[in-house]
Amino acid sequence: MSEAPALATRGLVAGYERDLPIVRGIDLTIGKGELVAILGPNGAGKSTYVKAIAGTVPCFGGAIMLDGKDITAMPLHQRISAGLAFVPQTENIFASLSIGENLQLAADVLPKALRAARLEKMWAMFPDLASRPALRAGQLSGGQRQMLAVARALIVEPQVLILDEPSAGLSPKIVSSVFAMLQSINRSGVTILLVEQNVKAALAIADRGVILVEGQLRHEGNAAQLATDPLLAELYLGAQPEKASA
Amino acid sequence: MIAQMLMDGLIAGSMIGLGAIGITLTYSILRFANFAHGELVSWAAYFALSVSTALGTALPGLSASLGPFSFGWSLPLGLIAAMALTGLLALFADTLLFARLRARGASTIILVMAGFGAALTLRSLLEFIFTSKPMYFTSALQIARPLFAGARATPDQLLGLGLAVALVAAVHLILTRTAAGRAMRAVSENQALAGLxxxxxxxxxxLVWLFGASLAAVAGVMAGLLVQIRPYMGHDLLLPLFAAAILGGIGSVPGAMIAGLIVGLAEAACVNFIGAEWRAAVSFFILVAILLLRPQGLFGKAGA
Incomplete structure (x- = not known):
């Protein structure tokens, strides 16, 4: 295993229009096995930042390093083989395909010899999905969809798993089971980068919290300390972010 | 008389169904109605004619009739070559035109207009190269054989029908049981997620272009074998092809085939009960009715 961080961005500039970037020069380093929560008020650029890392939003400057390798210009479909998996907030499963087909098509990128074993591993990890592989994924509940989306991302055994608001639209009970699942995945050695509006829940499982404001990294720190930091409330309530500069 | 009408409808419908599968696949993935698809049907027939004629000239034994059929080995070999060449033609059109427009974020209407332009160009090229005089794969005459209840069909017609059924089953299996098929269905639903x-x-x-063009090639060769080869043959099939693709539900392969058979049967019934001059209106009527009553088609999903 290399000594390089699991994931790093250097001066990352990204967005939908070159003249109007949403992410404006973010430097962030995430160590191997870390669980980092990306926090910030609405419009801070959290989702755009992780989408740029995943490759679904264009980068206009800076670099993305995965395990020391520059993947900034790497095509979207190759990032998963490189070890980077992303679970979008919405439309994160193929609703017209069955549960089994969702997992099978994710396994199709693996060498043939590995596919059956990885599928078995996912079925064992998500017994609720394993009980009805032929069910159309569009018929699943919100929580089950999230499980399937995570299972689809995990089947390639990524080094880094990125999730964009996995708790969005879920009931509190389901949210706690999703977060428990993420914690368990992280303990198995997968580095996790988590964008989350549910600050309390995210910091409860994260090692570190990172706060973005207006497309820039405003503050980062230990998750437990950040949870009690008044700065967090100030930023979320929209109080003078410039006072909060660390 | 009714049995013969059914037989005629099934034979015409199988050709329409094969062409409609190509349309439904490209439509569901590229999100635009490719009006140049009919020209792929025509070009395929001329490709097959050119290759089979060349083979028959070079190796006369390949032109000798195969069993009860009106053609020799030169035609199946010509069909295989036509599938490959039509696939390459479709890829060429995509690279030169559609892919560039997609990369620029062109709207659906621009892609549709580009398809119209491509269709006109391809059709004019065919007329320029081969003239508009009808051509035939074979000059052999076939006698229709009695089948059931007074219905008759030639061996070529029965082969076409059998080939269409076998191809639909094969395409369905490819889409549902192979990695390439799953990828096509995934891309059809959500391209960004498919990439992720x-x-x-x-x-x-x-792959979808190659797939759709290959099926258009089979439809073109069947139409050329059972009717005649003309530069406008694909253009004349366009309305029935779209009627079948939309009636079956965009994206549904079995739907396109079943709808193709329905369109073919409706055309045959029209010829039988109303008059041959109304045949072309049947597809238009089906198309308008399905768009008004059930725009998602018989087997499609609402909103597709």
Whole structure:
């Protein structure tokens, strides 16, 4: 295993229009096995930042390093083989395909010899999905969809798993089971980068919290300390972010 | 008389169904109605004619009739060559035109207009190269054989029908049981997510062009064998092809085939009960009715 961080961005500039970037020069380093929560008020650029890392939003400057390798210009479909998996907030499963087909098509990128074993591993990890592989994924509940989306991302055994608001639209009970699942995945050695509006829940499982404001990294720190930091409330309530500069 | 009408409808419908599968696949993935698809049907027939004629000239034994059929080995070999060449033609059209427009974020209407332009160009090229004089794969006459209840069909017609059924089953199995098929269905539903799942979307789109063009090639060769080869043969099939693709539900392969058979049967019934001059109106009537009553088609999903 290399000594390089699991994931790093250097001066990352990204967005939908070159003249109007949403992410404006973010430097962030995430160590191997870390669980980092990306926090910030609405419009801070959290989702755009992780989408740029995943490759679904264009980068206009800076670099993305995965395990020391520059993947900034790497095509979207190759990032998963490189070890980077992303679970979008919405439309994160193929609703017209069955549960089994969702997992099978994710396994199709693996060498043939590995596919059956990885599928078995996912079925064992998500017994609720394993009980009805032929069910159309569009018929699943919100929580089950999230499980399937995570299972689809995990089947390639990524080094880094990125999730964009996995708790969005879920009931509190389901949210706690999703977060428990993420914690368990992280303990198995997968580095996790988590964008989350549910600050309390995210910091409860994260090692570190990172706060973005207006497309820039405003503050980062230990998750437990950040949870009690008044700065967090100030930023979320929209109080003078410039006072909060660390 | 009714039995013969059914037989005629099934034979015409199988050709329409095969062409409609190509349309439904490209429509569901590229999100635009490719009006140049009919020209792929025509070009395929001329490709097959050119290759089979060349083979028959070079090796006369290949032109000797195969069993009860009106053609020799030169035609199946010509069909295989036509599938490959039509696939390449479709890829060429995509690279030169559609892919560039997609890359620029062109709207659907621009892509549709580009398809119209491509259709006109391809059709004019065919007329320029081969003239508009009808051509035939074979000059052999076939006698229709009695089948059931007074219905008759030639061996060529029965072969076409059997080939269409076999191809639909094969396409359905490819789409549901293979990695390439799953990739096509995934790209059809959500291209960005397909990319995140590790699917090479550009490669899958190329595969869909090849797939749709190959099926258009089979439809073109069947139409050429059972009727005649003309530069306008694909253009004349366009309305029935779209009627079948939309009636079956965009994206549904079995739906396109079943709808193709329905359109073919409706055309045959029209010829039988109303008059041959109304035949072309049947597809238009079906198209308008399905768009008004059930725009998602018989087997499609609402909103597709």
């Amino acid at each position: 799942a590790g699917i090479d979307v550009a490669k899958t789109i190329r």
